[in-house]
Amino acid sequence: MSNQVSDRLKQNALRIMQIWEKRARDLVGASIHHESLVLQNSLPLYLNQLVDELSTEIDRTAARIETDRVESIRIGKQHGRERAGYADYSISELIFEYHILRQVIFEVLEEEAPLEVRERDIIINSIEQVVNDAATQFSQTLRDIQELFMVTLTHDLRGSINTIKLGTQLILRRLERGDSHVEVAARMISAIDRMDSMIQNLLDASRLRAGQSLKLEFAECDLDRLIQDLVEDLRFTYGERFIIVSDSPVRIYCSHKEIRRVIENLAINAVKYGTPNTPITLAIEQTKTHINLTVHNEGNPIAPDAQSILFQQFRRTISANEQTGWGLGLFLAKRITEAHQGTIEVESTEAKGTSFIIKLPKVPFKGH
Missing domain, CATH: 1.10.287 (Helix Hairpins)
Incomplete structure (x- = not known):
């Protein structure tokens, strides 16, 4: 089988990049802000890789195929990473650059003779893979920057x-x-x-x-005292609406700061979404294995379909959209509770109002 296509690509690599750059500057808006070498980025490396993929003189052993695959991924990721570093580049422009490159490669290589089906398939598959790698890395790098x-x-x-x-x-x-x-x-x-x-x-x-865990510091905690202190602060801002129901002292092993944060979030939500001037109850109940803390308010119930998204980040119910915030409170409350090996759930009906129930294990938790 002839090695002419691989050779032609190698001989015309510089010309291909020159044609590609001219078209990219005409068609990709973000490209006009960057110098030639910066704009070309890792694409010359990709052409060298494609030369090897098209070659019929290289023994395509399993090891060689894997080596080429890894190198192709590295080059694609490099291109995506560098493009994400430019504030003016979008992922659609990144993908468009590769479409232009594919078009130029075909035009230059078919000047002398049409490409065989095998050769076209190699080029198309290679471009598709490097686009995928570059786009994936672009998105990841952009998330990291954000x-x-x-x-x-x-x-x-x-x-x-x-x-x-x-x-x-x-x-x-x-x-x-x-x-x-x-x-x-x-x-x-x-x-x-x-x-x-x-x-x-x-x-x-x-x-x-980012895949990191919350930084929690666990210690023995007087849950009654924690709630009493919190309610005193809440009363200062929201008035005498808060009622504490607790039949006996409760001590747990927890992150004091974060558990207070969870309860405070639920109590403030009860103020925001409950009927004004009605009681908000914080009740503690103990079983043999668990401690249940319930924050209850009167008012319009949360619709069943809205309950399914309550604990998702940046998701807000229709009524919540009228309030300030980013839709993170309940998401974080759930994650903090789970970090204590506990659960949080909601019960909401017209007749009984809305209750958020935190269930924590009674046996001391020695995590984190």
Whole structure:
């Protein structure tokens, strides 16, 4: 079998890249912002790889086929990674570049004679595979860049928020009781805390999407005391609506900060979506094996179809769209509860109102 196509491709590789670059600059909007060598990226390496794939002189052993496959993947990923680093490139433009390259390869190689079916199939399959590898890496790199941006931004925001909070707390301490500005300062601190909570939610969601686990510090915890302290803070902001029901002291092994965060999220949701001025109940019940914590509010029930998406990140029910937030609270509540080997579920009907039930194992959990 002739090796002419492989040789022609090798001899015309530079010309192919020159034609490709001219067309790319005409047809791919993002390309006009980049110099020639940067624009060509790893594509000359890909052409060298294609030369080997088309060659009839190379012994196509299983080892050689695997080596070529790995190298092709590496080159495709390199192209996708570098393109993702340019803010003006989209994944559709990345794919279009390869379509242009395939078109130019066929035109140049068929100037002397039509390609055989085998040769066309090799080129088409090779292009399709490298497009897939490049697009996959482009998406992954873009996610990594976005995650880094998110973490950096939220870190910087928290620094500024902490400064504002400390200053506001200092002002609050210096105000006399009964001063009309006390309530204003207190509300400012409450708003700052909500902002800080939203930022923490973004950070944690970012870690979970990146495949990392939440950083939890476990210790013995007085659940009654935790809830009493939380309710005192909630009453300061939302009024005397909260009722605690607990028949005996409850001690568990948990991450104090994160369990408080879960309960606070459920209680604030009860304020947002429950009927105004009706009681919100936080009830603790113990069984032989579990501790059940229920946060209940009166009001319109959550529709069954909406209940199925409650614990998904960035998903919000129709009623929730009228409220501020990013749809991360319940997602993180579920993940935190699961990190304690527990479960969280919802029961919601017109007659009984809405209850979120957290079930935690009674046996101390020694994780993390």
